Amino acid sequence: MTSQAVRIGELTLRNPVLTASGCFGYGLEYDDFYDVATLGGICTKGLSLHPRLGNAPERICETAAGMLNAIGLANVGVEAFCTEKLPTLRRRGVTVVANIFASSVEDFVAITERLEREEGVAAIELNVSCPNVKEGGIEFGKDPRMSARVTDAVRKKTKLPLWVKMSPEAGDIAGVAVACESAGADALTAINTIRGLSIDVGKQRARLANATGGLSGPALRPIALRIVWELASKVSIPIIGIGGVFTANDAIEFMLAGATAVQVGTANFTDPRAARTIADGIETYCEARGLSAMELVGRART
Amino acid sequence: MTSQAVRIGELTLRNPVLTASGCFGYGLEYDDFYDVATLGGICTKGLSLHPRLGNAPERICETAAGMLNAIGLANVGVEAFCTEKLPTLRRRGVTVVANIFASSVEDFVAITERLEREEGVAAIELNVSCPNVKEGGIEFGKDPRMSARVTDAVRKKTKLPLWVKMSPEAGDIAGVAVACESAGADALTAINTIRGLSIDVGKQRARLANATGGLSGPALRPIALRIVWELASKVSIPIIGIGGVFTANDAIEFMLAGATAVQVGTANFTDPRAARTIADGIETYCEARGLSAMELVGRART
Amino acid sequence: MADTKRGRELLTVPLLRRESIGEQYHVLTFDVPQGVAARAGQFTMLRGDEWGDAPLLPRPMSYLTAGTTPSVLIKVIGEGTARMARAAPGEPFTLLGPLGNTWQLPSQGRRPLLVAGGVGIAPLLFFARELTAAGIRPIAIYGGRTARDVPLEDELVEVADVHVTTEDGSRGRKGRVTDVLPELASDETEIYACGPDRMMAAVAEQCALRHLRCDVSLETPMACGYGVCLGCPVPLNDGSYLYACTQGPCVDAARIAWGAGAHAPARKEIRGTP
């Protein structure tokens, strides 16, 4: 029995498998499938200060070994999350990572302060892939300075572990990563989706009402792996790998590349049990080699 | 009979289908399959000032609906191309686009000057996805200033149509595009590969000797389409779409998104006749709708 | 409508048989010893285990029958349904279900009037069988473009009083379901419709004018089918959305903002990665 526990800074997870934000709802849809509390953790759908309806349809379409989504960050808002969702998750002993987003530093802080008042939030994950309205809509996550400012502002308001989710569209991802690390991030999650487009040649128009949408799924995996591989040599805080993790081997690839844990997103759509199955598969791989989960981290780098 | 000819600046192509650099050799391997002169054109394997052996194996591996390559820009060098390859292509009436790369502005210029002395080069395509050794290895293509400088320097040396190939890894692709346009580029080709990684979980090491390699194939298509879509509203020079074009519908998606022509790369590996078949398919699509190829350009944007 | 989320299961089972009805339509029947407790209107997310990385997502399909040999009727549209149409007995598929809500039973004394377009027959034939078993024989209007587009008509006739329409007149009456509807719809009927969006919108409009209750089964793209991706919104008249996979697919047509559907001018909210 090798240990599957992994440490993300102060936080220790049962195993290296979490579910990705926006691909697991609020973790309450899985009673028919398995006990979500047995996962390393779950990341909530992105939470904003106020509830959001999201975009008009079509919001999703399929692409080669992937999919595009432009949900428009529909969510119940941080207040409803704290009062309607969190209590159940807490009671069930689920490790909850609150994924939050905003278009101003003030709102990031306000959401954080609201979460601070609750028990049962294991960590906060900042989705900085949103334009900063105050600064003419430049995406926080594309700019080291702005990413650092959000991280720093939130850091000052909470003792909770703070994860920052990297946007793969930043020209200087390493710069963003290092800036977030110095601003007090406890871990980096890499990566968020890359914007893509799909056109219906019959109708001669974009498939998504929003035209562009975020690409996720296996198609994204090699890019996500490369980014994790590069960041692992740039920062000393843990990295959590995301992008097309569908099987245990996919997850192991991320860990061998330098990730301490992984998040499972789109795979939940093809198989609600995916995250659970992947966690078991990693354990089997470790058993066969007499390695602990932590010993997989960065093993392919040497 | 609708017209399939498309205009890229001064240059008129028989039809909107070219083959992509590095995926078609020097266009001399296709005698068994079809007459390459019937294509809109071919882009040569990237040419450098001196011959290059390329990287050690493994140079390629497959990923979900895509592949990674780290060929290491192996090529015969511009001199051998001019003396050994170009004469045959010229005799056959092939529309030849010379794809060139270098790690200094001087070398870009030197290659251009050598090509200038030859008949039968229809256009020059600058692959700026290489680090500039003079400037500490920052990739030309990631920086608007440096991309413009290369474009400008080459522009001064040649009257040939000048295409600049966009790197999708630039943080500000639009900025790079606009800079190249003002520096005198006649067209933009989008996109080059995005670097990815794949790890063999059995051997616990990267599959490619170079670790990372460029992702190509259908997996890349939605990202390439989105970039073409975005650039089409930023520049007024023609855009040539590349990325996972495997079928006529894929090519039509790029044209509807704003591309005036497309390049077919990885598809040549699964089907040497791919580019020819795609050109026929576009014509059939146009016939059915009574549209000329030029009328497809940007049609999904309105 | 009765929410029957409880008891969703993820089953990997072999294809028992595939019956082709012309080139475009196929009935796929699966072998599920423990049985599937699905009811009319509900659907399954169906995916071939041998598909690999593409097509990636499972395909939502209404149950045609439930029990130990659950079946679906598929129409070939693209890659996913094309693979289903090629599947050989024994090929493993994964079925997630039963998902979504069921058709709501008609109110006392009202006779159900089913309006089906093409492959939309699946959830309605299932419903007609339930109703007949319950002693309520429904009326049905079943339309398609040609005689080839009204599969399972014979099965429907056994459990409903059927009026067939085809646009080219090659079968039944020449015309559309909405040409016949006015003659059959009355205050004694309640309408249940499934078919192409445009057909359902037209039926809904006729019903609205005559103040008749009309439920429709919606087809929206779905990634998960069980409520977590938020990819299946249906615009409602009150400006909000309902999610077809959990709050549908059976919905009171009067609630739906028919115009605003697919490709209403996008509300561009915070852009970038949603």
Added chain:
Amino acid sequence: MADTKRGRELLTVPLLRRESIGEQYHVLTFDVPQGVAARAGQFTMLRGDEWGDAPLLPRPMSYLTAGTTPSVLIKVIGEGTARMARAAPGEPFTLLGPLGNTWQLPSQGRRPLLVAGGVGIAPLLFFARELTAAGIRPIAIYGGRTARDVPLEDELVEVADVHVTTEDGSRGRKGRVTDVLPELASDETEIYACGPDRMMAAVAEQCALRHLRCDVSLETPMACGYGVCLGCPVPLNDGSYLYACTQGPCVDAARIAWGAGAHAPARKEIRGTP
């Protein structure tokens, strides 16, 4: 070695039959009325037309036979070969070929000694048949891990004097091909080897010591198979590369830098997008 690039064809043809030899090995035979003019040592890039977007690339496979019913012997490794191993008669495949060079005929008076490991038997059985037809009956050493890993032994026996080795002794002599080679290799023989890289390297080394000519058929990853992607370099002793698809797969073992093969410390040349 004789370059036979001319006459490469891209054929989409139905699978005629698939014979399984245990779970791991399968012979796929195709129906090509006009015939394929392939010779021993050459290969085809093989892809299932129903694979869709993944697996993406065709798989290089040596011809086991040519003519109107060309065949290949496949060993199941990953997704591509797994699909081949599931293929049913009638399923369409695309074959690009014949590709690469052929085995070079032995010099006057030299007897060919074939050394095969597992699935490496394919190009050598084809060669043995050619040789026997030409009146030269070769010697063959055929090794595998277990009795299950020496498919087509019976076919080989018909056209060669065969010595079988298995590592577990479950068939033939216990041991490896390289344990038998010294007893059979002599100045009157010329060696032809195909199998796992390590086996070929060991055979090549033995031959080098005894100054015996040895040709090997190389397995390198290939994207195109016909010379345009430059994905299949084989490091040579002179520091250069040859490309296995066009200058191979049959190569004089003495030219190859065996150590420097897959994953020699990467020469990092200009990085970024190659």
